[in-house]
Amino acid sequence: MKLKHKDLLGLAHLAPEEIDFMLHTAVPFKKLFTRSIKKVPPLRGKTVAMLFYEPSTRTRTSFELAAARLSADVLSLAVSSSSVQKGETLMDTARNLEAMKIDFIVLRHSVSGAPELLARGVRAHVVNAGDGNHEHPTQGLLDLFTIREKKKKIQGLQVAIIGDILHSRVARSNIWGLTKLGARVRLCGPATLIPAEMKTAFGNNVDVTYNMKDALDGADVAYVLRLQLERQQENLFPSLREYHDFYGLDAKKLSWAKKDCLVMHPGPMNRGVEIDSSVADGPQSVILDQVTNGIAVRMAVLYLLAGSSEGAPPRAARNITGSESSSGRTG
Amino acid sequence: MTKSTAPWARPQKSSETAPRNKPLLIRKGHVIDPRNHVDAVRDVLIQGRHIERVARDIKAPPNAEILDAAHLIVTPGLIDIHVHLREPGQEEKETIATGTAAAAMGGFAAVACMPNTVPPLDNVSQIQFVTMKAESEGYVRVYPVGAISKGQLGKELTEFGAMVRAGCVAISDDGVPVANAKMFRRALEYARTFGLTVIDHCEEPDLAAGGVMNEGRLAAVLGLKGIPRQAEYIMVARDIALCELTGGALHLAHMSTKESVALIRQAKKRGLPVTAETAPHYFTLTEEAVADYNTLAKMNPPLRTAEDRAAVLEGLSDGTIDVIASDHAPHTAAQKSREFDFAPFGIIGLETTLPLVLTELVQKKVLSLSNAIKALTDSPARALNLPGGHLAPGAPADVTLIDLKAKHTAGTFASKSQNSPFIGRTFQGRAAATLVDGDVVMSEGRLLRKPPLMNG
Numbered sequence: 001m002k003l004k005h006k007d008l009l010g011l012a013h014l015a016p017e018e019i020d021f022m023l024h025t026a027v028p029f030k031k032l033f034t035r036s037i038k039k040v041p042p043l044r045g046k047t048v049a050m051l052f053y054e055p056s057t058r059t060r061t062s063f064e065l066a067a068a069r070l071s072a073d074v075l076s077l078a079v080s081s082s083s084v085q086k087g088e089t090l091m092d093t094a095r096n097l098e099a100m101k102i103d104f105i106v107l108r109h110s111v112s113g114a115p116e117l118l119a120r121g122v123r124a125h126v127v128n129a130g131d132g133n134h135e136h137p138t139q140g141l142l143d144l145f146t147i148r149e150k151k152k153k154i155q156g157l158q159v160a161i162i163g164d165i166l167h168s169r170v171a172r173s174n175i176w177g178l179t180k181l182g183a184r185v186r187l188c189g190p191a192t193l194i195p196a197e198m199k200t201a202f203g204n205n206v207d208v209t210y211n212m213k214d215a216l217d218g219a220d221v222a223y224v225l226r227l228q229l230e231r232q233q234e235n236l237f238p239s240l241r242e243y244h245d246f247y248g249l250d251a252k253k254l255s256w257a258k259k260d261c262l263v264m265h266p267g268p269m270n271r272g273v274e275i276d277s278s279v280a281d282g283p284q285s286v287i288l289d290q291v292t293n294g295i296a297v298r299m300a301v302l303y304l305l306a307g308s309s310e311g312a313p314p315r316a317a318r319n320i321t322g323s324e325s326s327s328g329r330t331g
Numbered sequence: 332m333t334k335s336t337a338p339w340a341r342p343q344k345s346s347e348t349a350p351r352n353k354p355l356l357i358r359k360g361h362v363i364d365p366r367n368h369v370d371a372v373r374d375v376l377i378q379g380r381h382i383e384r385v386a387r388d389i390k391a392p393p394n395a396e397i398l399d400a401a402h403l404i405v406t407p408g409l410i411d412i413h414v415h416l417r418e419p420g421q422e423e424k425e426t427i428a429t430g431t432a433a434a435a436m437g438g439f440a441a442v443a444c445m446p447n448t449v450p451p452l453d454n455v456s457q458i459q460f461v462t463m464k465a466e467s468e469g470y471v472r473v474y475p476v477g478a479i480s481k482g483q484l485g486k487e488l489t490e491f492g493a494m495v496r497a498g499c500v501a502i503s504d505d506g507v508p509v510a511n512a513k514m515f516r517r518a519l520e521y522a523r524t525f526g527l528t529v530i531d532h533c534e535e536p537d538l539a540a541g542g543v544m545n546e547g548r549l550a551a552v553l554g555l556k557g558i559p560r561q562a563e564y565i566m567v568a569r570d571i572a573l574c575e576l577t578g579g580a581l582h583l584a585h586m587s588t589k590e591s592v593a594l595i596r597q598a599k600k601r602g603l604p605v606t607a608e609t610a611p612h613y614f615t616l617t618e619e620a621v622a623d624y625n626t627l628a629k630m631n632p633p634l635r636t637a638e639d640r641a642a643v644l645e646g647l648s649d650g651t652i653d654v655i656a657s658d659h660a661p662h663t664a665a666q667k668s669r670e671f672d673f674a675p676f677g678i679i680g681l682e683t684t685l686p687l688v689l690t691e692l693v694q695k696k697v698l699s700l701s702n703a704i705k706a707l708t709d710s711p712a713r714a715l716n717l718p719g720g721h722l723a724p725g726a727p728a729d730v731t732l733i734d735l736k737a738k739h740t741a742g743t744f745a746s747k748s749q750n751s752p753f754i755g756r757t758f759q760g761r762a763a764a765t766l767v768d769g770d771v772v773m774s775e776g777r778l779l780r781k782p783p784l785m786n787g
Contacts, residue, residue: 012552084670093670111670112554113624132672134554172554195557199547 003308007126008301009121010135011176019025022300023145030296042303043072048104049097050076050189053084056108058267059129063106068299094122125305133167139266142297155182160215163225163274164193170266178206188215192236216256223264224249227274240273250276262286332342341445352624354378354392360400365705366721384724403763407708407721408440408729414658418603420449425661425747431469433681435773438762440729441472447506453478453489458497463531470772471499474500483507501715503530510536519579528580528715533566545618545633558633564590571598582714583607585658587632589642596651606714608654611687614643626667626674627752644697654711661748679746683753688762728769735760
């Protein structure tokens with residue numbers, strides 16, 4: 001089997017078999033990690049550019065390690081978040097990278113859809129490392145990998161995703177991935193953080209509840225999202241205390257779930273806000289397994305994309321280039 | 332008909348020097364003049380800058396120029412009352428010259444241009460700048476719309492009276508609508524003094540803030556911030572209430588939701604002086620057009636759902652929505668090829684409005700040809716009290732000739748910007764010629780510069 005896609009932009013457009021294939025491919029890569037020499041040669045001579053318009057430690061390090069363990073050369077571009085709007089345009093930056101014959105661009109961007117824009121304009125493989133509130137497909141894959149590793153299946157599981165669904169690309173990728181592989185997803189958080197349409201927007205296997213007891217009752221996985229603390233200023237919830245009181249995962253709330261319910265978090269954690277240390281560090285936590293698996297999954301993604309449609313021409317760029325000028329709210 | 336044989340396709344040079352006082356007889360066209368209830372084959376005689384008469388088999392006066400319009404539709408010059416010409420200040424997007432060229436190509440003999448230029452059209456000298464520039468460089472008539480508030484800041488009223496004297500035909504804070512209800516009330520009241528219509532872009536700014544597409548399922552999936560439909564119809568309801576309070580004439584721009592249509596229908600039943608407009612994209616497209624983050628379908632108000640589109644069609648068909656206007660909003664390719672959140676709102680429309688009306692409304696039997704023409708001539712003229720929009724004797728000699736059969740595909744545009752989601756779409760029907768003041772300014776896709784107006 002080969003991947004049909006030049007890029008990995010999201011899990012929404014992948015078939016269940018394709019997701020399965022990626023997870024399957026990650027298994028042997030993970031086995032490498034127990035060896036003393038963790039490097040294999042498949043991407044020797046290839047260059048992977050890390051183009052991060054948002055600060056990130058975990059995802060970036062994970063991708064860098066994944067690329068390095070596949071013997072690719074890694075180029076890290078630190079683009080300050082202030083230059084997203086003011087500096088060189090995304091497409092100009094990408095064209096410059098392409099002129100340097102880069103093979104992969106791993107993009108982290110604050111605007112939903114930025115990887116699609118990039119993928120339309122360049123020949124290089126584009127891997128979405130998180131775009132706005134849209135998707136974070138490799139996070140979704142590594143979460144699926146972790147759940148399957150521990151539970152031996154995805155089909156039929158009850159997964160509670162707790163927190164700021166509205167602003168979460170992790171939630172969206174997980175919802176797509178989990179429902180495509182046959183799990184049932186329960187979204188839980190204050191109503192201000194769950195768009196009313198979420199229940200229907202992702203098919204029939206999603207439920208929405210504002211009550212943690214309902215969300216966790218009989219759950220196989222409790223997936224806690226990171227709470228962006230600045231959301232409080234937008235009046236999406238009144239205080240961290242109230243948030244923690246109702247939605248912070250602690251031992252008591254976790255006891256409502258199945259005894260072997262996994263505790264997951266994409267990191268970095270706000271201990272004492274969305275998750276208590278007692279569960280984050282407890283026996284049900286697989287949070288550090290997620291980190292390890294992230295590298296294996298990202299190796300699989302880079303490896304499979306390299307073998308997909310190498311040298312394929314970019315999908316026609318819809319927009320034409322031109323000189324840059326400010327874009328006001330006009331018209 | 333082919334380009335080379337079009338009988339009125341005078342070479343540009345001779346048109347520039349052609350005597351203006353030669354009578355012009357448009358023969359054997361199917362004349363549709365909704366205001367005067369004409370819908371039949373007629374001849375149209377033009378003397379100087381005015382319509383002389385419309386009748387069967389008019390005998391050509393000596394030295395008259397003849398336009399053979401057999402098999403063509405002859406209508407009053409189309410009027411687009413919602414256009415952004417971007418001059419002054421954003422000439423990289425459009426100028427009065429290029430914007431009016433696009434208008435002429437699209438069959439429009441007149442456009443009303445919105446005041447959100449840089450700086451905005453909020454005083455006499457800005458209005459004068461536009462009218463003078465339009466007279467010297469424009470292909471079609473330009474009616475400036477003045478700002479409601481100084482700097483479009485929603486705080487202090489502009490000098491409506493002085494702007495009217497300078498040629499302003501209506502007022503609006505389009506693009507940056509007046510949030511304060513008391514301020515909008517004052518605008519409606521004070522506008523009555525001068526018989527001005529207030530045009531509102533209905534958008535509750537706090538609800539809409541930061542939004543880039545219609546709020547709903549698709550926005551939830553795409554992770555884009557939504558603009559709820561309520562942001563529009565809350566303001567429609569507010570404006571209608573204030574219209575009732577003040578009796579001031581209100582025109583609601585680019586309506587996009589089914590609730591707005593229902594509110595307007597109700598207001599009209601109560602006899603309020605309300606008119607409403609929609610744009611071709613709202614009756615043609617839905618939010619699905621942005622599903623792949625296509626910035627060419629990013630506009631404000633955003634494209635809505637199939638249900639809204641159906642309600643807009645129904646509003647057009649029962650006359651709740653009076654006017655079709657393009658909301659022509661040019662932006663450069665560089666600006667539109669940015670990330671979705673950073674790309675500006677708006678699409679061009681002057682050259683696709685008539686083809687979309689003919690293809691999506693007339694051929695699909697939403698509107699009769701006569702009612703479709705009415706929404707592009709009589710109704711916009713009435714909404715803003717403009718002189719044209721009909722062909723009675725003495726009316727301005729603005730005429731549009733329409734070829735209903737011509738099949739064509741949208742490719743490149745005369746507009747300086749090319750930001751259209753309709754590129755590649757095939758249409759049936761388009762303007763064959765545009766006449767302004769008795770001069771042919773466009774014929775078979777070719778622009779003919781009109782001579783500068785002598786006395787304004």
